[in-house]
Amino acid sequence: MALLITNDCVNCDACEPLCPNEAIYPGDDIYIIEPDCCTECVGHFDEPRCVEICPIGCIMPDLERIETQEVLMARYEKLTK
Numbered sequence: 001m002a003l004l005i006t007n008d009c010v011n012c013d014a015c016e017p018l019c020p021n022e023a024i025y026p027g028d029d030i031y032i033i034e035p036d037c038c039t040e041c042v043g044h045f046d047e048p049r050c051v052e053i054c055p056i057g058c059i060m061p062d063l064e065r066i067e068t069q070e071v072l073m074a075r076y077e078k079l080t081k
Helices: 049-053 069-079
Strands: 003-005 024-026 031-033 059-061
Touching (some): 003 031
Antiparallel strands (some): 024 031
């Protein structure tokens, strides 16, 4: 599944530069994750970098976008071509 950033985000800018897919961008009040670019770091790292670095833990699984590891890997391959 893709990840999402909750309204608890404090715009610390820690997550955006670490995203290998450039899926994170600043929104009006909080950072946003573009779900069509998010692979949860599959193909890049063992764990999602944004989740690891977020100082307040506001990055969660998007329960409305449940995706298998195979789907995430296919997205990774498409994005890195």
